[in-house]
Amino acid sequence: MDLLNDLLFDYTLRTVALGTALLGLASGALGAFAVLRRQSLLGDAVSHAALPGIVLAFMLTGSKELLVLVGGAFTAGWLGSVLVSQITARSRVPGDSALGIVLAVFFGVGLVFLTFVQGRPDAAQAGLDRFLFGQAATLVERDVVVIAALGGAALATLAAFWKEFKLLTFDPEFGASLGFPIHRLDLLLTSILVLAIVTGLQAVGVVLMAALVVAPAAAARQWTDSLGVMVFLSAGFGALAGVSGALASGGTEGLPTGPTIVLAATAIVMISLAFAPRRGLVWSAWRRRRQRGRIRLDTVLADLYALYGQHGSLQYGHPVPVLDAMSDGPGGAAEALEKLAEEGWARQLPDANWVITSEGLVRAEKVLARLGREQDE
Amino acid sequence: MNPDRRAAIQVDDLTVAYDEHPVLWDVDMEVPAGVLMAIVGPNGAGKSTLIKAILDLVEPAAGRILIHGRSYAESRGIVAYVPQRGSVDWDFPTSVLDVVMMGRYGDLGWFRRPGSRERKLAMEALDKVDMARFAKRQISQLSGGQQQRVFLARALVQDARVYLMDEPFQGVDATTERAIIRVLKELRSQGSTVVAVHHALQTVPEYFDHVMILNVRRIACGPVDEVFTEENLRVAYGGMVPFRAAAAGAADAAISDAPAGAP
Numbered sequence: 260m261d262l263l264n265d266l267l268f269d270y271t272l273r274t275v276a277l278g279t280a281l282l283g284l285a286s287g288a289l290g291a292f293a294v295l296r297r298q299s300l301l302g303d304a305v306s307h308a309a310l311p312g313i314v315l316a317f318m319l320t321g322s323k324e325l326l327v328l329v330g331g332a333f334t335a336g337w338l339g340s341v342l343v344s345q346i347t348a349r350s351r352v353p354g355d356s357a358l359g360i361v362l363a364v365f366f367g368v369g370l371v372f373l374t375f376v377q378g379r380p381d382a383a384q385a386g387l388d389r390f391l392f393g394q395a396a397t398l399v400e401r402d403v404v405v406i407a408a409l410g411g412a413a414l415a416t417l418a419a420f421w422k423e424f425k426l427l428t429f430d431p432e433f434g435a436s437l438g439f440p441i442h443r444l445d446l447l448l449t450s451i452l453v454l455a456i457v458t459g460l461q462a463v464g465v466v467l468m469a470a471l472v473v474a475p476a477a478a479a480r481q482w483t484d485s486l487g488v489m490v491f492l493s494a495g496f497g498a499l500a501g502v503s504g505a506l507a508s509g510g511t512e513g514l515p516t517g518p519t520i521v522l523a524a525t526a527i528v529m530i531s532l533a534f535a536p537r538r539g540l541v542w543s544a545w546r547r548r549r550q551r552g553r554i555r556l557d558t559v560l561a562d563l564y565a566l567y568g569q570h571g572s573l574q575y576g577h578p579v580p581v582l583d584a585m586s587d588g589p590g591g592a593a594e595a596l597e598k599l600a601e602e603g604w605a606r607q608l609p610d611a612n613w614v615i616t617s618e619g620l621v622r623a624e625k626v627l628a629r630l631g632r633e634q635d636e
Numbered sequence: 637m638n639p640d641r642r643a644a645i646q647v648d649d650l651t652v653a654y655d656e657h658p659v660l661w662d663v664d665m666e667v668p669a670g671v672l673m674a675i676v677g678p679n680g681a682g683k684s685t686l687i688k689a690i691l692d693l694v695e696p697a698a699g700r701i702l703i704h705g706r707s708y709a710e711s712r713g714i715v716a717y718v719p720q721r722g723s724v725d726w727d728f729p730t731s732v733l734d735v736v737m738m739g740r741y742g743d744l745g746w747f748r749r750p751g752s753r754e755r756k757l758a759m760e761a762l763d764k765v766d767m768a769r770f771a772k773r774q775i776s777q778l779s780g781g782q783q784q785r786v787f788l789a790r791a792l793v794q795d796a797r798v799y800l801m802d803e804p805f806q807g808v809d810a811t812t813e814r815a816i817i818r819v820l821k822e823l824r825s826q827g828s829t830v831v832a833v834h835h836a837l838q839t840v841p842e843y844f845d846h847v848m849i850l851n852v853r854r855i856a857c858g859p860v861d862e863v864f865t866e867e868n869l870r871v872a873y874g875g876m877v878p879f880r881a882a883a884a885g886a887a888d889a890a891i892s893d894a895p896a897g898a899p
Contacts, residue, residue, distance in 0.1 A: 295728065422749055426741055430724045433790075436691045436717040437742030438709075484729045484774040 275395050275462075275509060278403040279501035279520070282459035283471060285410030287497020288417060289455040290472035291479060291490045292448060295428050300355065301340060301449070302472035304362040305456050306465045308339025310369025313390050313460070314376055323386065325402045325461060329409065332457035339365050340449050366465070393464030393517035395505040402461065409458045413451040417490075424448055425486060462505065464517035471497060474524035481535035500524035552598075557626045558586045559595040563605055563615040564623035576612025642705040644669040644798050644829035645690060650699030652685050659685045660696075663854045669704070669797075670827050672820055672843065674834040674860075677850035678873050683833040684720070686850065687800050690831075691717055703798055712742065716796035718787050720803050726775050732786055733758055733771040739793035754793075761789040764822075765815050781812030788816060799823060801832040805839075817843055840864060 293302055309332035316331025317323060339361045346357035373387060389397055398406075417424065426434040427444045435441045452472075459468055475496035479489045504520025533540050562585040566577050582592035596613050599605035604619030615623065645667040652660040660682040667673050675683045688694045690701055692708040703711040716739070736758040737750045744750060762768045765785040770778065778786065784804060791799055804816055820830050820843070831848075834840060840847055840860060847864050849855040851872045856863035 295725075419747060422741060422744070423746070425730075426738055429728050429730065429735070430719065430738070432688075432693055432719055432723060433717060433738065434741070435693055436712075436715070438712045439741075480729065484776075485731070486729050489729050 271396070272506070272509060274400055274403055275398050275505050276502045278398040278406050279395050279462050279505040279516070280498040281403065281406050281410050281501075282455075282462055283475070283497035283499070283501025283520075284494045285413050285455040285497075286459050286468075286471045287475035287479075288414060288490050288494040289452045290474075290476040290497065291486075291493040292417075292424060292428055293452055293472055294476035294480065295486075298449075298452075299469070299473045300358050301343065302452070302456060303469035304343060304358045304365075305336040305340050305453050306460065306468035306472075307362045307369075308365035309333070309336040309457050309460055310366055310390065310465045311335050311372055312338075312369075313465075314369060314372035314387065317387060318372070318376060325405045328390075329405065329457050329460070332460055333453060335365065335369075336453045336457050337450060340453055341446075344449075369465075389464070389515075390460055391464050391466055392515035393460070393462050393467065393520070395462040395516035395520075396509055398462060406458050409454055413454045413458075416447070416451045420444070420447065459501075462501070462516055463520055464515065467517040467521045470521040470524055471500065474521070474528050475500060478524075478528045478531035481531040481538045496524070496527050500527060555595050556598055559592050560599055560604055560615070560619060560623050561627060562586055562592075563599075563613065563619065564627070567615050567620065573614060573617065574608075576608040576610060576614045578612050582613065642669070643667055643702075644671075644704060645831065646700075646702040646705075647686075647690065648700045650686070650689060650701065651697045652682070652689055652694055653697045658697075658852060660689065661853050663699070663850070665848055665854065665857050667829055667831055667846070669829050670824060671829060671846045672824050673829075673831045673846035673848060674840050674844040675831060675848045675850055676834055676837060676840060676869075676872070677855075681851040681872070683850055684802050686848075687717075687802050687831070687833060690800060691715070711798075714797040716791035716794035716799045718791045718799070718801040718804055721780065721783050721787060721806065726778070726783060728775065730775060731771070732762070732767065732773050732775060732778070735775060735786055736761055736789045736793055739790040742794065757793045757795075758789070761792040762786075764792060764819060765789050766811075779809070781808040784808050785812055785815060788819060792819070797828050799828060799830045801830065803833045803835065805832075805834065805836065837869070 290302065293299055312331035312333070312335025313328045314331075315335070316328050320327050322328075343354070343357045343361050346352050346360070347354045352360070373391075376387060386394075386397065423434075423439055423444055426437075426439065427441060427448065431441045431445070434444075456468055456472060459471060463471055475493045476489070478496050479492035482492055483489050500520055500523040504523040505516050507523070508514045508516040508519040531539070534542070536542050559582055562582055563577070565585075566581075567573070579591070579593050579596065582596065586592075596605055596607070599619065600607060602622075603616060604622050605613055605615055607613055643666045645665065647663060647665040650660055650663040650665075651658060663682075663686065665686070675686060677683050685694060689696050689699075690703070690708065701708065703715060708715070733755065737754045739761070740750055740754045740757065744754070759768060759771060762771055765788050767782065767785050767789060770782065770786075775783070775786065784806075788801075788804065791801070805813055808816070820832075823830055832844075834844070841864060845860055846858065847860050848857045849863065849868050849872045851874075855872045856865075856868040
């Protein structure tokens, strides 16, 4: 309960938690659209591409104000995203290669700038390297205000153009036929995605920021079939990952925030992949097993029904190996026969042979009628 | 009778090229108002491109297109579009009703959200294609034919006078095919015009009254009983097709089946 106590009363910790929650919220919500538009890797390219913008903004202004550095990051990240789409549209270079080229070139240039700045004798540059892996502990109240304002602007735009962005994501060509300027909407959505990404760079770092865009959205998709719910969940997961990652790193000296946030986000993804209803692995394995069991039961019942058809007697039993031979399935016929007996659809005669009951006849006819209908459809 | 005597769609000298490779070359097409027209032709003939050019989705290198005498930008409100079913991701998290309501987005304009009026119109359209009971269903749980009917319903709520459809019969079951053709004939009886890219040659005379036979260039365009001839089809399909217009039966099954699996 120390942590909760600190969170409520420790000023620094509260600032850090609030900041990371807000940036997780924005990148989670926008990330949902990035994932649905199959642009997950764009987040990675944009965040890496932002590095030279950050260093250049510092070199030009000498300021380390978050708003100044985020301005540089946004410009460079936005240029990177435009470059990716232009390379893809105007050359034969495929999209993934364009992303790779832009990511590597911008990030490389950013590292060169960073090394150059750090080599200078003045101490003002100290701390710029926190943008590589993120250091949420360096967030102060003013930074949180900047994050809230920029993230809020991104979310407000998303809300205002909700219907248009949904159309853009699901069926852009149909949207264009309705008269919506699809290219400009695309640019707008990409721009606010870039905005959401760059506000998180100080806390999460350029190297791992993409995870906070992709992971919450991927996890949220598991739990719902509604776009609105998915975006809300994704925003919530992003905030949760941000806060828990920041707190974990805050407790350990020198541990950057980026990796801990990514680990928290990954945990959410793992839980969602495993346990979400319908889409989750555990759920579908259970359903598959149940379905297989039901089909096996129906098959053995149908076999007993066929045997009854040949002999016309509810007293004439058949040994298990006969039923095993009639249809193949998991666990042999014996297991299914026991279950059929429990249901009252089959019974074992004193000589250990099996026969269908009159209730079983009714049930078998229903099953066969249903199979016939399904084949017709 | 449709009071508007001008052609529903008038295409003059249309040329479209991708990377200097012509997809449509100097194509003319007149679609009289109130007809059901099929666009047929082999794969790569430019059928979808022709539809997209009319919808202003691809930029022509040359040519002029008028819809009821006006440009597409001016007549957008009276045109509805049914894209190929495979052009979207059906695992998108949304419901059948939601997709159909997208057909109202154009009339709603910027920022306004669909409300009870849009929901009512969407339910009526779903009812016309026998999909009302699937309104709440997640779209990934639909069969191919059901997906196609959802797209058709989305075009119906656009309440248009000209309907452009890209392969509405592609890979659908018999129930869906009947539902679609019933809707098309209903649209025609209301005076609307329908142009559909079509693959199954043997059903052209049964479903459509006009046909455009296309292979990059216009081969023939007009009433089915005048231009849907073996000779024209042989020109379009390069003489490779053993099609007999008179006895359209088993012989052409080979052509109509072949493209069905292709996207």
